[in-house]
Amino acid sequence: EAQVTQNPRYLITVTGKKLTVTCSQNMNHEYMSWYRQDPGLGLRQIYYSMNVEVTDKGDVPEGYKVSRKEKRNFPLILESPSPNQTSLYFCASALRTSGTDTQYFGPGTRLTVL
Amino acid sequence: RKEVEQDPGPFNVPEGATVAFNCTYSNSASQSFFWYRQDCRKEPKLLMSVYSSGNEDGRFTAQLNRASQYISLLIRDSKLSDSATYLCVVALDTGRRALTFGSGTRLQVQP
Numbered sequence A: 001e002a003q004v005t006q007n008p009r010y011l012i013t014v015t016g017k018k019l020t021v022t023c024s025q026n027m028n029h030e031y032m033s034w035y036r037q038d039p040g041l042g043l044r045q046i047y048y049s050m051n052v053e054v055t056d057k058g059d060v061p062e063g064y065k066v067s068r069k070e071k072r073n074f075p076l077i078l079e080s081p082s083p084n085q086t087s088l089y090f091c092a093s094a095l096r097t098s099g100t101d102t103q104y105f106g107p108g109t110r111l112t113v114l
Numbered sequence B: 001r002k003e004v005e006q007d008p009g010p011f012n013v014p015e016g017a018t019v020a021f022n023c024t025y026s027n028s029a030s031q032s033f034f035w036y037r038q039d040c041r042k043e044p045k046l047l048m049s050v051y052s053s054g055n056e057d058g059r060f061t062a063q064l065n066r067a068s069q070y071i072s073l074l075i076r077d078s079k080l081s082d083s084a085t086y087l088c089v090v091a092l093d094t095g096r097r098a099l100t101f102g103s104g105t106r107l108q109v110q111p
Helices: none
Strands: A004-007 A010-013 A019-025 A031-038 A042-051 A054-057 A076-078 A087-094 A109-113 B004-006 B011-014 B019-025 B032-038 B045-049 B055-057 B060-065 B070-075 B084-091 B099-101 B105-110
Touching (some): A004 A087, A019 A031, A019 A109, B019 B084, B019 B105, B032 B060, B032 B070, B045 B055, B070 B084
Parallel strands (some): B011 B105
Antiparallel strands (some): A031 A087, A042 A054, B032 B045, B055 B060, B060 B070, B084 B105
């Protein structure tokens, strides 16, 4: 089944404790992206990747890191999480890096930073 | 001013009703337009793309007015299963492929 998977789905952690949220897609998509969703603000892009070893900042990259060592995986790293990073996170992928290909979203990761 | 603005609702309508959602966007360079549906904090899923000539998919009709920077979604014969949040989404057709989301309009269809 074609899908985007994220792990963990739920995470409660404390300020400053490094964490990684994994994202994996099995559709051989070139493009991958991370968004966060907060009430009243909609989804906002954190980082994106146009292909292996090619990543760039989105609208709200502060406090996050990403890597794209393999085409299928795009982990989101929070080196020192803070309470303002409490949010619902979505990973997305699309076949190509241009055009209007549909973006497919993972099921989301609900993160709480205490 | 938000880049994509939507009425948050909620819209409470009876089954069988016709309901319309509107959305405005601020970046005149936007090139791609979509409606996504999101159920109860699950992942957004593409409902339909929106084309300049307007397009229809079953009970759903989307319209785009580039001059007014306005997008609409019409749902006819509402079903209970249409209850969800509808997200208006625009994109610049650049490598960043960032989708700019509205905050969503919540629809509750009642029996």
